[in-house]
Amino acid sequence: MDLKDLYRDVILDHNRSPRNFGRLDSPDGRADGHNPLCGDELSVFVRLAGERVEDIRFEGKGCAISTASASLMTEAVKGKDRAAIRELFERVHTLLTRADAPPDITLGKLAALSGVREFPARVKCASLCWHTLNAALEHGPATISTE
Amino acid sequence: MAANPARTPTPSTYDVERVRRDFPILSTTVNGHPLVYLDSAASAQRPLQVLRAVEDYETHSHANVHRGVHALSQAATAAYEGARERVRRFINAGSTREIIFTRGTTEAINLVAQAWARNRLHAGDEILITALEHHANIVPWQMVCEQTGCTLKVAPINRRGELEFEAFLKLLGPRTRLVAVAHVSNALGTILPVERIVAAAHAAGALVLIDGAQAVPHARVDVRALGADFYTFSGHKLYAPTGIGVLYGRQELLTAMPPWQGGGDMILTVSFEKSTYNDLPWKFEAGTPNMSGAVGLAAAMDYIESLGIDAIAAHEAHLLELATAALTNIPGIELIGTAAHKAAVLSFTMKGVHAHDLGTILDSQGVAVRTGHHCAMPVMTFFGVPATARASFGCYNTEGEVAALVSALRKAREVFG
Structure with missing residues (x-):
């Protein structure tokens, strides 16, 4: 187990300076994610143009893995439609959980999260933002979720 | 409970190395390092006698x-x-x-x-x-x-x-x-x-x-x-x-x-x-x-x-005092809970490093601490932190393990810059 595999420069950078951090006024969807085990709290806000995520923000408090993962996610999904996001989530999930997963060059910067799979206790930190995004998208263009 | 036993040195009769030999699990290696078990407040290890x-x-x-x-x-x-x-x-x-x-x-x-x-x-x-x-x-x-x-x-x-x-x-x-x-x-x-x-x-x-x-x-x-x-x-x-x-x-x-x-x-x-x-x-x-x-x-x-509860308490108070002084000297560490009368528990945060990341980095060095809200979420809310790292000492912990904690914390500082 090598710490450098987990805390790569990309992760540390996105933790220090998370992208798309903050809220969206009157979002088309929002959801709150919570990891009671470690106290991570995350809210994801999306603005949709039809099926496409036109804009996305997140805010919350969490560890470096959850913050960096959320930041990387917002960069990766902005401009993509729901189907493409679902497909991307599946590939990220494989990356996080499957030790035998072949390198996936199409993931771009998200591939920096591959070290997480060596740390099973931390997989939930990295996947929390994706589950929260899913919930935000499920609530559809007219609905604002949970609160 | 007795008055604050701090500033009491470990009694010379307390042979912690002998105590450690009673706990087989303490010879475990974790991630290539000897286990440093500082999570007895969550659950203590069992001696052979038990x-x-x-x-x-x-x-x-x-x-x-x-x-x-x-x-x-x-x-x-x-x-x-x-x-x-x-x-x-x-x-x-x-x-x-x-x-x-x-x-x-x-x-x-x-x-x-x-x-x-x-x-x-x-x-x-x-x-x-x-x-x-x-x-x-x-x-x-x-x-x-x-x-x-x-x-x-x-x-x-x-x-x-x-x-x-x-x-x-x-x-x-x-x-x-x-x-x-x-x-x-x-x-x-x-x-x-x-x-x-x-x-x-x-x-x-x-x-x-x-x-x-x-x-x-x-x-x-x-x-x-x-x-x-x-x-x-x-x-x-x-x-x-x-x-x-x-x-x-x-x-x-x-x-x-x-x-x-x-x-x-x-x-x-x-x-x-x-x-x-x-x-x-x-x-x-x-x-x-x-x-x-x-x-x-x-x-x-x-x-x-058989060890003597007062001897255990004095030994732990000595470790707590050492650890408190050592952690105070690490940049960015804030102790959460600085009561005048304390048992051998040290809760802390490190600036810029979430407790969960601290826990992982310490674990990579073989040091086991609890991270999170410790089933006391209102306490975390009061101090305005989502979580802390908590090192707790038992009858089998040593001065060397306090040093291992300190060195693992410096490693965390190094990783996060």
């Missing part, structure tokens, strides 16, 4: 208790009831009738909540706790409040993590029926002034339950000297197995309480018209109990007394 007592019971003495005339049933009953007597002596209770075996502290508190509070409290009555409590000493009372309409009051703490005693006294009044407090805070290590709390509560006509889960491993507890009405603790924080714990209750209170759970062992006679309940303590022990756990708990108490 492991062997449990094995001996399972190998030679196991059958169901209180049920048979055959030899093994009698041996099991003797072992189980012998353990009860051992517990009685350990906390200096007046009678084994006052020692109820439970699954742990949580079950012991729930027993009092359901068998005492739920039957006696009404709308207008109050239960007073403190802002330091573990969830196990909050949620059972919230449930009672929902069931009876009584109200939960919370005495505040200050920025050092100490109970605000004057504010506590102001909240204590004629409506207060029960005061439920930790003896030692699990999240911060604060030792509460339980003697003063008991005196004030009794003067106000309230009963007192003390959650002693974090106290019994670190100091001599005498329930009669304390004047506690109920005292609860868990085996697994006391170098004994999980799944066994104790409710001590004053006999007259337990006698007046109805049973909590019904079933075998808690009855004298059963017919479809009416059943009669067993005497104390068995009235509160429905079903086949955890005999091997009780035997392990008794062995752990023997073990602790």
Whole structure:
């Protein structure tokens, strides 16, 4: 187990300076994610143009893995439609959980999260933002979720 | 609990290396490093003396208790009831009738909540706790409040993590029926002034339950000297197995309480018209109990007394003092909980590094600490942190392990820049 595999420069950078951090006024969807085990709290806000995520923000408090993962996610999904996001989530999930997963060059910067799979206790930190995004998208263009 | 034992050096007679040889798990290697186990406040490790007592019971003495005339049933009953007597002596209770075996502290508190509070409290009555409590000493009372309409009051703490005693006294009044407090805070290590709390509560006509889960491993507890009405603790924080714990209750209170759970062992006679309940303590022990756990708990108490609880406390106080000084010198470390009277618990945060990341980095160096809210979310909220890292010391920890913690924390600083 090598710490450098987990805390790569990309992760540390996105933790220090998370992208798309903050809220969206009157979002088309929002959801709150919570990891009671470690106290991570995350809210994801999306603005949709039809099926496409036109804009996305997140805010919350969490560890470096959850913050960096959320930041990387917002960069990766902005401009993509729901189907493409679902497909991307599946590939990220494989990356996080499957030790035998072949390198996936199409993931771009998200591939920096591959070290997480060596740390099973931390997989939930990295996947929390994706589950929260899913919930935000499920609530559809007219609905604002949970609160 | 004794006055603050800090600034007491480890007694030269306390041979920690010999103690460590009693704990096989401590020779484990974690991620290529020798294990540095600093999580005894979550669960302590077991010495060979406990492991062997449990094995001996399972190998030679196991059958169901209180049920048979055959030899093994009698041996099991003797072992189980012998353990009860051992517990009685350990906390200096007046009678084994006052020692109820439970699954742990949580079950012991729930027993009092359901068998005492739920039957006696009404709308207008109050239960007073403190802002330091573990969830196990909050949620059972919230449930009672929902069931009876009584109200939960919370005495505040200050920025050092100490109970605000004057504010506590102001909240204590004629409506207060029960005061439920930790003896030692699990999240911060604060030792509460339980003697003063008991005196004030009794003067106000309230009963007192003390959650002693974090106290019994670190100091001599005498329930009669304390004047506690109920005292609860868990085996697994006391170098004994999980799944066994104790409710001590004053006999007259337990006698007046109805049973909590019904079933075998808690009855004298059963017919479809009416059943009669067993005497104390068995009235509160429905079903086949955890005999091997009780035997392990008794062995752990023997073990602790063989080392000397005062010697253990002095050794831990020495480690706490060393660690407190060392952590204060690491840039960005903030200690959470700096009470004047503390048990061997060090809760802290590192600027710019979330507790969860700290936990992973420390683990990569073989150092096991607890990270998170420590089942005390209101404490975290009070200090404005989502989580802390918590190092806690037991009878087997060493000065070298304090140094290993410090070096692992410097590693974390290095990784995060």
